[in-house]
Amino acid sequence: MKKTIIAFVTLTLMASCNKNESKTNLHITGNIKGLKKGTLYIQRVVDTTLVALDTIQMDGSSTFESDIDLKSPEMLYLFLDRGVTNSLDNNLLFFAEPGKINIETSLEGYLSEAKITGSKNHDLYEEYRKINTRFKDESLTLIEQKFNAMKANNTAKVDSVSAKQESNIKRKYLFATNFAINNHEHEIAPYIALSEIYDINIKYLDTIQKSMSPTVAKSLYGKKLIAYIQEIKKQQ
Template sequence: MRNLIPIIIALLIVSCANEKQHDLTVKGTIKDLKKGTVYLQKVEDSTLINVDSMTITGQKEFILHSDLESPEVFYLHLNKTNEDSDRKIVFFADKGTTEIHTTLKDFAFNAEIKGSSQQEKLEEYLKMMERFNDKNLDLIKTEYDAKAVNDSTLIEENQKAFENLLKSKYLYTVNFAVTNNDSELAPYLALTEIYDAQIKWLDTINNALTPKIKNSKYGRELESFINKRKNEQ
């Protein structure tokens, strides 16, 4: 028996060494979900791909994994059995563990996400975007009312208000990205929120990025995107 102990220890060491070390682990719970499949997804070459999945059959917790070169956006997608569903939670992940806790009924809206510093900054940005969206809805209502009574003056004023609101949203995004120039969120916002803005604004963000962020996935994509737009002019 004593002779077997060193062999058992050696086998355990080899087993632990061979166990795959994952860059990213996403775990959490979906309250009230009894059966379905959760997918971990990301965008690769402009295509949304599945990187991992897990079938839920009564267990409380899901665990998913992915390789990760640099912090980037992932999607947690729920495909509930016997239901045509397109439920996705968007989150910014970094190496390590991200926890997501949500409910079946309000899968995307009730999600509590704990993980990367990029995710915290993204949530801060999205809160401000909610204010812009609320103002935009108010302007849509005003436009509808103005057209109903054929008030050309109000229609024109409202159109200017739309343009000013859009400009304010873009400028806020530029300032937010520049302020967070040491975060992968900065080039991501440029690519997803203001990709159609004036090139000078995109350049402002790009030029402010730290060397590390410039060399990240979204940093390289932003540089390439700006060069493409300049060549098309």
């Protein structure tokens, strides 16, 4: 009888522990070299506003950890409050997904030195961003060239640069579309459609939506993309 009671209590405790553990499905660990004091906020976007999911006080140690309940893979923000400025350089984006994610960076190179592991969606995001940066750099170069041509009243040069700008935009949008379609089994696909090419021709958004896997279609960004496309079609 005594053994039965012990066994029952043990099972009850185990069930209770499993129930508590099920409340969170994302474990975040990290290290910000050089940081001794400050506050970290793990945030998500809710109706265009950043809302804190967790607040971590840093006092004497550069390491941190957090447990979060993530309903669906989502772009989150690790905001560092240095107590000095609210610069955008203090907000680190990472594409979170259930599991374990590690964030390694430094106080001096908070964004530039960040290494995030444990998320396939984030790996894909970094791959996309690396190539997309080329289009952004070219855009800046062309803006400068156009400005100089306008100052010099060189109409032919202005027209030439304008044509290059249009071509650069088309290539950027085509790359984003193909990237989303090629990675249709990951939530990065609808995220790119919504954040990077939301104003592209509806047929391309439609193609991305139809290429999404059933799981991605039911995700946070998958549902948002479907709703967004439906809204556009209503207005046409």
